[in-house]
Amino acid sequence: MMVQLKRINDTWKQFRRSLLKLQIRRWPVVPILVILTFLLMAIFANLITPHSPTEQSLPERLIPPAWQAGGSTDHLLGTDVLGRDVLSRIIFGSRVSLLVAFLSLLIGGLGGTLLGVIAGYSGGKLDAVIMRAADSTLAFPMILLALLLAVTLGPSLQNVVIAISITLWARYARAVRGEVLSVKERDFVAQAKIVGCSRFRIIVQHILPNVLNTVVVLLTLQVGWVIIVEATLSFLGAGVPPPTPTWGSMVSDGREYLVAAWWISFLPGIAIVMVVLSFNLMGDWLSEALDPKLREAAVG
Amino acid sequence: MGRYILIRFFQGIIALFVISIVIFLLARLSGDPTSLLLPINATPADREHIVQYLGLDKPLPVQYQIFITQALQGDLGESIRVRVPVTQLIGERIPNSLKLAGAALCIIFIIGIPLGVMAAYKKGRFMDKLARLVAGLGQSAPHFWVGLILMEIFAVRLHLLPVAGMGTWQHYIMPGFVMAWFEMAAIIRLLRRSMLDSLDSEYIRMARIKGVSERTIVWKHAFRNSLLAPVSFGGVYAAMLITCAIVTETVFAWPGFGRLAYDAILFRDFPLMQGVVLTTAVIVITVNLVTDILYAYLDPRIRY
Numbered sequence: 294m295m296v297q298l299k300r301i302n303d304t305w306k307q308f309r310r311s312l313l314k315l316q317i318r319r320w321p322v323v324p325i326l327v328i329l330t331f332l333l334m335a336i337f338a339n340l341i342t343p344h345s346p347t348e349q350s351l352p353e354r355l356i357p358p359a360w361q362a363g364g365s366t367d368h369l370l371g372t373d374v375l376g377r378d379v380l381s382r383i384i385f386g387s388r389v390s391l392l393v394a395f396l397s398l399l400i401g402g403l404g405g406t407l408l409g410v411i412a413g414y415s416g417g418k419l420d421a422v423i424m425r426a427a428d429s430t431l432a433f434p435m436i437l438l439a440l441l442l443a444v445t446l447g448p449s450l451q452n453v454v455i456a457i458s459i460t461l462w463a464r465y466a467r468a469v470r471g472e473v474l475s476v477k478e479r480d481f482v483a484q485a486k487i488v489g490c491s492r493f494r495i496i497v498q499h500i501l502p503n504v505l506n507t508v509v510v511l512l513t514l515q516v517g518w519v520i521i522v523e524a525t526l527s528f529l530g531a532g533v534p535p536p537t538p539t540w541g542s543m544v545s546d547g548r549e550y551l552v553a554a555w556w557i558s559f560l561p562g563i564a565i566v567m568v569v570l571s572f573n574l575m576g577d578w579l580s581e582a583l584d585p586k587l588r589e590a591a592v593g
Numbered sequence: 594m595g596r597y598i599l600i601r602f603f604q605g606i607i608a609l610f611v612i613s614i615v616i617f618l619l620a621r622l623s624g625d626p627t628s629l630l631l632p633i634n635a636t637p638a639d640r641e642h643i644v645q646y647l648g649l650d651k652p653l654p655v656q657y658q659i660f661i662t663q664a665l666q667g668d669l670g671e672s673i674r675v676r677v678p679v680t681q682l683i684g685e686r687i688p689n690s691l692k693l694a695g696a697a698l699c700i701i702f703i704i705g706i707p708l709g710v711m712a713a714y715k716k717g718r719f720m721d722k723l724a725r726l727v728a729g730l731g732q733s734a735p736h737f738w739v740g741l742i743l744m745e746i747f748a749v750r751l752h753l754l755p756v757a758g759m760g761t762w763q764h765y766i767m768p769g770f771v772m773a774w775f776e777m778a779a780i781i782r783l784l785r786r787s788m789l790d791s792l793d794s795e796y797i798r799m800a801r802i803k804g805v806s807e808r809t810i811v812w813k814h815a816f817r818n819s820l821l822a823p824v825s826f827g828g829v830y831a832a833m834l835i836t837c838a839i840v841t842e843t844v845f846a847w848p849g850f851g852r853l854a855y856d857a858i859l860f861r862d863f864p865l866m867q868g869v870v871l872t873t874a875v876i877v878i879t880v881n882l883v884t885d886i887l888y889a890y891l892d893p894r895i896r897y
Contacts, residue, residue, distance in 0.1 A: 429608040429615075434836040434873060437854060441870070444858050445619050521735045525840055528737045529855065544738055551745045558745075562738035570733035 321578045324571035331568050335387040342381035343369070347536045350376030355554045371556045373546060379556060382538035383564050389527075389539045390568065393453055394519045398512055401458035405465025406508050412466065413473025414496060424470065427463035435460045436525055443531040450533050457522055465511060472504045513576035517569035524565050540565050601885055605878040609871070613664070616870040617657050620863045660867065669871070670864030672857075679868035682853060687872075689759060690842070690849035694834050696769035697776070705777040709784030713792060713819075714811055724781050731778030736837055740771045740844040757846040768845040772837045776830055787819030831880035835873055 334341065353376040357364045364371060370379040412423040430438075442456035476482065477500070485495050526532040527541025535542065540561040547557030651659075663670065669679035712724035747767060748756040754763050791797065792815050800810050838851030846852075854873070857865035 425604070425607060425611070428604065429611045431832075433612070434832045434839075434877070436836040436839055437870070437873060440839070440855070440858050441616075441619055441866075444861075445622050517733060521733075524735050525737060528735075529840070529843065530859075541735075541737075544741065548741065551741065552749055555745060558738070558741055562735065562742070565735055565738065566730070566733050569735075570729060573729065573732055 321574050324574040324578075327567055327571040328575065331387050331564075331571075332391065334384050335391045338385050338388055342378075342384050343367075344378035344381045346377060346381040346385040346538045348377065352376065355550070357554070358556050358560075370560050371554070373543075373557045374550060374554070377538075379543075379560055382543060383540070383561055386538045386540040386543060386561060387564065387568070389450070389533050389537060390520050390523055390565075393450070393457065393523045393533075394516055396454045397457035397461060397519055397523075398515065400454065401461030402465050402508060402512050404458065405462035406469050406504070408462065409466040409469025410473055410496060410500065410504065413470040414477065414492075414500065420470070423466060427466045430460070430463035431467070433460070436522060439522060439526055440529065440531050443526055448531055448534040450537075453523060453526060453532055456526075457519060460522075461515065461519070464515075465508060468507050468511060469504050472507050473500055476500050476503045510576075510580040513572070513579045516576065517572040520565065520569050520572070598882075598886055601882050605882055608878055609874055612874045613661065613867070613871060614657070616867050617660060620861070620866045621653070621656075664867075664871065669868040672865045673862045674856075674860050674865070679864050682865065683850065683868055683872055686848060686850045686853045689847065690838055690851060692759075693765065693768055693772065693838065693842070693847060693849060696765040697772035697834065697837075700769055700773040701777045701780060705773075705780045706784065708777075709781040710788055710811065710816060712781065712785040713788030713815075716789065721785075724785065728778040728781040731774040731781075734774070736771050736775065736840045737844050739774065740767065740841060743767045743771065744845070757844075759847055768841050768847055771844075772834065772841050775837060776833055784819055788815055791815040791818045832877045835876070 350372070353368070353372050354374055356368050356372045358371040358379075359366050359369045361371075368378050368380065370383065372378055373382075408423050408427075412420040438460050439453075439456045442459060443453055446452035446455065482495060482499055485499055490498070523532060524539070524541035524544075527539040528545045530542075530545070532541055533539050543561040544558045547554065547559075547561075550557055660670070667680065669683075671678050672682055675682070708720075708724040708727065711720040713721075715721055744756060744767065747754045754767055755761070758764060792811075797810060797814060800814060805814075835851065838849060839855050840851070841847065842849040842851040843855055850869070850872075853865070854869040856862070857869050
């Protein structure tokens with residue numbers, strides 16, 4: 294009896310062990326460095342920006358980046374049509390992108406996971422209802438849904454987060470439910486029930502650690518996509534409203550000046566590509582290390 | 594098999610109803626379209642008149658009932674902004690979007706599939722790295738930005754391609770490519786992985802021992818078996834295409850369904866919004882259904 298109890302408690306340890314198996318020498322160094330750079334940029338934005346991102350300066354409009362003729366080192370990446378420093382705006386824009394991504398994934402991912410566990414473990418009507426809701430949500434093109442919600446609720450940070458979270462939860466719920474269904478049948482769960490563990494304890498101690506692999510993989514693979522969705526919403530005018538600088542709205546602002554001042558639209562896009570590419574690469578590496586079968590589940 | 598189809602079909606219908614309720618409520622919640630329609634000096638009487646004309650003064654359940662009964666008869670109402678039947682607007686725009694989607698699909702198949710297959714076959718070498726670079730960038734670059742940059746380079750600076758709008762075949766190149774890139778990236782990666790799995794399997798080794806030519810092995814055996822994985826994502830692709838269409842069509846001023854959706858949402862045009870969302874849902878659910886049936890047909894192990 295004592296030996297069996299010891300085996301039941303091993304599941305969290307197994308999860309930790311699988312995390313530690315990510316050997317250091319095979320880490321994707323460059324993507325991680327890029328991500329850390331942007332993270333630090335976002336956190337310490339006030340301290341490192343050369344100018345204020347919202348301060349307009351009409352005499353200094355449309356200055357090209359420092360390496361072009363007419364540029365100056367005072368504005369390394371140039372200024373936009375209202376004289377605002379592009380570099381400072383990109384740095385502050387990283388705040389919005391990363392914050393929205395983090396919050397949406399937290400809410401959508403956690404909410405979806407919770408619902409997936411409930412659905413998988415309870416079965417029956419509750420399961421059916423949750424899964425039908427998930428299917429309906431997934432039947433929707435994400436940006437259409439996010440646009441609708443963002444426009445309905447009004448443009449603001451919280452509403453963008455809510456809108457994106459709603460488009461995310463269904464994927465987690467479905468994946469987690471599938472995992473729970475298979476874990477539910479395994480021996481150690483039956484043993485736990487025999488020993489008399491409460492439902493809550495079974496879920497937390499035994500089901501969750503086995504499900505977390507799936508969740509972590511999905512999360513890492515979706516960060517890049519969420520950042521792109523936020524940028525797209527901002528570009529279409531449904532994101533965080535001005536004067537807060539966001540990468541998407543910067544690209545949109547620069548549309549009219551593409552010929553005369555290409556840097557206003559081009560440079561924020563480069564920032565997006567760098568961050569998203571790094572997150573995608575890191576997500577790939579993490580998912581290969583944790584659970585090779587799951588990469589395909591999170592395409593798009 | 595028949596039972597499976599029936600079950601999936603009914604699930605689709607239920608999903609459609611749920612979506613219709615959701616969009617109905619969302620549209621009403623999104624704000625008052627009358628304020629956008631009326632000139633500033635409109636009197637309260639004018640406002641009353643418009644509200645009555647649009648049927649917005651009736652209680653919500655009644656409005657929903659009217660909406661559903663009309664929809665089931667094929668009447669999706671009239672656009673508030675343009676005073677044209679919604680079905681007509683949608684009907685005009687969808688063929689344009691389909692043409693663009695067709696161009697995108699061509700690009701995906703012509704470039705994406707060979708890249709995916711070659712990436713697996715020449716794993717680790719130049720083709721593989723190139724394919725993975727294309728795929729990686731495709732999934733990292735936002736459509737609107739890629740579209741703008743391409744426009745800037747090829748249309749404005751080099752004058753090689755037209756800037757925007759629809760017309761000759763040259764108009765299809767840039768928007769088509771922008772729409773294709775993201776999905777192509779997904780296909781390349783999926784295909785590459787499936788092919789790698791297939792090429793490693795026993796029966797392929799057996800075929801090699803038997804002396805079957807490399808070309809037959811790659812294209813006839815491995816490729817056919819790898820197709821299953823990308824095909825199963827058919828429904829996801831349809832949703833993705835509509836998503837991309839909204840942005841791409843807005844950037845390139847393409848008179849398509851995506852742009853219609855965007856305008857509808859922006860102008861809080863209830864009937865148009867509802868029509869657009871329902872149409873989208875029908876398209877996606879149908880594609881999902883067809884894909885699931887196809888998948889179940891191709892792979893006898895899958896059953897509900």
